[in-house]
Amino acid sequence: MPSDPTLIGTVQDVSGSTVTVELTGDTVTGLSFVDGEAYRIGQVGSFVRIPLGYVNLYGVVSQVGAGAAPLRDGERALFGNRWLRIQLVGEGAIGGRFERGVSQHPTVEDRVHIVTEADLRAIYGPGEPDDFVSIGRLASAESIPALVDINKLVTRHSAVVGSTGAGKSTTVAGLLGALSHPTRYPSSRVVVLDIHGEYAKALRDRATVFRISADETKGERPLHVPFWALTFEELADLVLGRMTDTQIAALSELVLALKKESLSNQPLPDVDATTITVDSPIPFCLHKLWFELHKREHHTLIPRPGAGAEEVEPAYVLRPDGQAIQLGDAMTVTPPQYRTVKMTGPANERVQHGKDPLGIRQHLAGLASKLRDPRFAFLLRPGKWLPDITGKTELDLDVLLTEWIGGPQPIAILDLSGIPSSVLNELIGALLRILYDALFWARNLPEGGRERPLLVVLEEAHAYLNKEQSGTAATAVRRIAKEGRKYGVGLMIVSQRPSEIDATILSQCGTIFAMRLANDTDRGQVTSAATDNLKGLFDMLPVLRTGEAIVVGEAVSLPIRTLIEPPSKDRLPDSVDPRVAVRGSLSKEGFDGPGGWNQRRDNPDYAAVVRQWRKQDARYEHKVTLAKPGAKPTKKGDKK
Numbered sequence: 001m002p003s004d005p006t007l008i009g010t011v012q013d014v015s016g017s018t019v020t021v022e023l024t025g026d027t028v029t030g031l032s033f034v035d036g037e038a039y040r041i042g043q044v045g046s047f048v049r050i051p052l053g054y055v056n057l058y059g060v061v062s063q064v065g066a067g068a069a070p071l072r073d074g075e076r077a078l079f080g081n082r083w084l085r086i087q088l089v090g091e092g093a094i095g096g097r098f099e100r101g102v103s104q105h106p107t108v109e110d111r112v113h114i115v116t117e118a119d120l121r122a123i124y125g126p127g128e129p130d131d132f133v134s135i136g137r138l139a140s141a142e143s144i145p146a147l148v149d150i151n152k153l154v155t156r157h158s159a160v161v162g163s164t165g166a167g168k169s170t171t172v173a174g175l176l177g178a179l180s181h182p183t184r185y186p187s188s189r190v191v192v193l194d195i196h197g198e199y200a201k202a203l204r205d206r207a208t209v210f211r212i213s214a215d216e217t218k219g220e221r222p223l224h225v226p227f228w229a230l231t232f233e234e235l236a237d238l239v240l241g242r243m244t245d246t247q248i249a250a251l252s253e254l255v256l257a258l259k260k261e262s263l264s265n266q267p268l269p270d271v272d273a274t275t276i277t278v279d280s281p282i283p284f285c286l287h288k289l290w291f292e293l294h295k296r297e298h299h300t301l302i303p304r305p306g307a308g309a310e311e312v313e314p315a316y317v318l319r320p321d322g323q324a325i326q327l328g329d330a331m332t333v334t335p336p337q338y339r340t341v342k343m344t345g346p347a348n349e350r351v352q353h354g355k356d357p358l359g360i361r362q363h364l365a366g367l368a369s370k371l372r373d374p375r376f377a378f379l380l381r382p383g384k385w386l387p388d389i390t391g392k393t394e395l396d397l398d399v400l401l402t403e404w405i406g407g408p409q410p411i412a413i414l415d416l417s418g419i420p421s422s423v424l425n426e427l428i429g430a431l432l433r434i435l436y437d438a439l440f441w442a443r444n445l446p447e448g449g450r451e452r453p454l455l456v457v458l459e460e461a462h463a464y465l466n467k468e469q470s471g472t473a474a475t476a477v478r479r480i481a482k483e484g485r486k487y488g489v490g491l492m493i494v495s496q497r498p499s500e501i502d503a504t505i506l507s508q509c510g511t512i513f514a515m516r517l518a519n520d521t522d523r524g525q526v527t528s529a530a531t532d533n534l535k536g537l538f539d540m541l542p543v544l545r546t547g548e549a550i551v552v553g554e555a556v557s558l559p560i561r562t563l564i565e566p567p568s569k570d571r572l573p574d575s576v577d578p579r580v581a582v583r584g585s586l587s588k589e590g591f592d593g594p595g596g597w598n599q600r601r602d603n604p605d606y607a608a609v610v611r612q613w614r615k616q617d618a619r620y621e622h623k624v625t626l627a628k629p630g631a632k633p634t635k636k637g638d639k640k
Contacts, residue, residue: 005034006113008041009084011050011106013070017089019059019105020070021048021112023082032114037143039114044540045139045550045561047115048086050106054094057102058115058123059086060559062537086112087537089558090123098123098557117144123557130185133178136565139548146551146562150179153511153555154455154490157481160549161498161526162515167547169573171513171564172457172494173202179455180206180410188410191435192457193428197417198573199459208407211415212378221403223414224382225431227286228259229397231279234430234472238423239286239370239380240363247358254292258284262391281397283387286380290367291330297361299354300338315339315351330389333371375420379427401438405454406447425464429472432456436480440487449488456480461493462500474502481508499525511553513564516544537561 013020023042032039040046042064050057063085088105092098115123132147160175162168180188180203192199192207200209200220214220227235232252236243243251259282260273266283276282301312317326317337328336342351370376384394404412419427435456442448458465464473480489481504493509495501499521506529514530517523518541527538530552537550537559544550547566552559580597 009112011110019086021084049113059088136562139561148555156510157491158511159493159509160513166515189454190411192413195460197415202573207411208409209413212418226382226385228283229281252278265390266392283393285387287330425471425473429476432476453488455490457492462495462497466500511555513549515549517541
């Protein structure tokens with residue numbers, strides 16, 4: 001054994017940031033003990049230390065064996081394969097703080113040591129305890145916690161990537177649980193855009209859940225996104241679709257007029273009608289906009305009785321007694337009905353076309369359909385944020401922001417699982433833009449992002465941030481990725497296909513949690529986005545265990561391979577794989593477990609399936625009652 005138990009080898013070759021190390025003859029690869037703690041030697045992903053006078057260089061093992069030997073000494077493999085390839089990542093003066101990058105390089109025969117727990121404490125530095133949060137244990141030394149810098153994790157953006165089943169949702173749930181610790185971070189602010197409704201169960205004691213079909217008896221809140229908080233372009237894309245420049249210009253003038261009318265009926269503090277624009281978040285009645293545009297597009301005219309031929313009035317459908325009957329109603333989305341064109345007969349019976357149509361009949365039909373559709377009620381009929389015909393609302397945006405990012409719980413989960421897929425991209429972009437704009441303009445207030453940063457978690461990000469996607473979601477994310485750090489808005493992008501995410505967005509993520517990835521293209525995208533030269537380390541991605549990750553970037557002092565500490569079983573996300581074969585054996589009494597192919601078959605009730613389908617509500621409590629011996633087991637379901 002060497003006199004220094006941490007000594008493992010000597011430097012034999014240096015090329016840029018890559019160092020080749022030959023293990024000493026008496027170094028035993030495998031498990032070594034230093035001061036009673038176990039360390040793995042010769043493991044890809046483990047740390048090493050190279051003392052150079054008053055400075056220690058630190059590196060990560062990226063390759064082990066004959067392939068790591070210098071090319072000119074390849075023949076020495078005949079006498080053994082005891083070689084390591086190291087990637088240098090930083091340095092630290094003895095007794096000083098660790099810094100990324102190296103100011104000097106090692107030379108041949110410099111000694112190489114394993115990194116101990118004492119070294120790790122020096123690497124992480126003497127920072128405040130609240131600066132770091134533990135996410136698990138190092139794979140190379142189980143006694144050492146894997147710490148990440150919360151300041152850089154939140155504001156410098158991050159990405160959690162991995163194949164299906166690698167443990168992404170569990171990792172995110174564990175991270176959010178640590179970041180929202182009630183005693184360490186009582187004022188944390190996190191918003192989760194949850195496309196599949198996975199996180200309500202895992203974060204139920206620290207989060208307020210907003211969903212379309214909310215169960216308020218369980219503390220859930222209805223999800224409302226007031227349409228008038230959107231910009232004109234966002235709103236037009238969501239409810240009207242593509243239009244010509246002439247149509248857009250005319251429509252924007254009408255919207256601006258309605259916002260000014262609303263402001264005159266319900267004045268707002270420090271808001272002047274002469275300074276607002278069509279994008280200002282001022283309430284206005286969308287139903288009235290539809291109604292007035294419908295009349296403009298569809299109305300017909302008749303000469304006014306007893307007047308000249310040029311004086312006309314709307315040709316409404318008449319009752320038998322001659323009184324107008326189909327005037328329509330804006331708030332119930334009931335269109336007025338007009339008589340058909342008739343150019344013959346007496347002058348007062350003739351019916352002629354209306355004037356100044358915009359040619360948007362199909363757009364208005366789509367808008368009317370959305371106004372009636374209950375799936376769009378969260379946006380177009382947003383509860384107490386719905387303007388009446390005069391533009392007045394019961395609640396303003398301050399209440400909405402308080403619910404989302406100022407409530408008693410540190411996490412707000414916006415469950416988007418019930419949102420129509422046709423508008424999901426535009427809606428996510430609008431949500432991000434609302435949050436960012438609010439904190440941008442409040443950057444000098446105590447509620448702003450500089451005083452109290454906000455973390456936004458984007459689940460299944462590849463669905464709306466792919467390379468070909470140019471929608472509002474990608475635009476909003478690019479803006480936050482580039483500018484959010486200055487205003488206290490951070491992103492956490494979660495995806496199983498990082499190769500489908502726009503490289504510009506992924507490259508802005510300062511910290512990457514890379515979990516098991518089998519696809520070469522995905523690994524290449526992650527490797528190119530990482531800030532460190534660690535290709536050898538990322539070659540391990542296909543063989544990582546479930547819940548294990550390689551963490552690189554600004555939030556960790558050294559690139560680390562860690563097994564993420566999972567939450568307790570009762571706090572796991574609702575994304576666990578179904579069990580085909582459930583543990584336990586059949587008993588004469590009936591079931592031994594809920595479901596599974598190896599359980600006794602029960603009488604199916606597909607009427608319940610159709611009920612849930614029609615209600616568009618997946619919440620259903622499955623109960624199994626064990627009957628007396630010899631009786632048939634029963635099953636019943638109750639809505640939660």
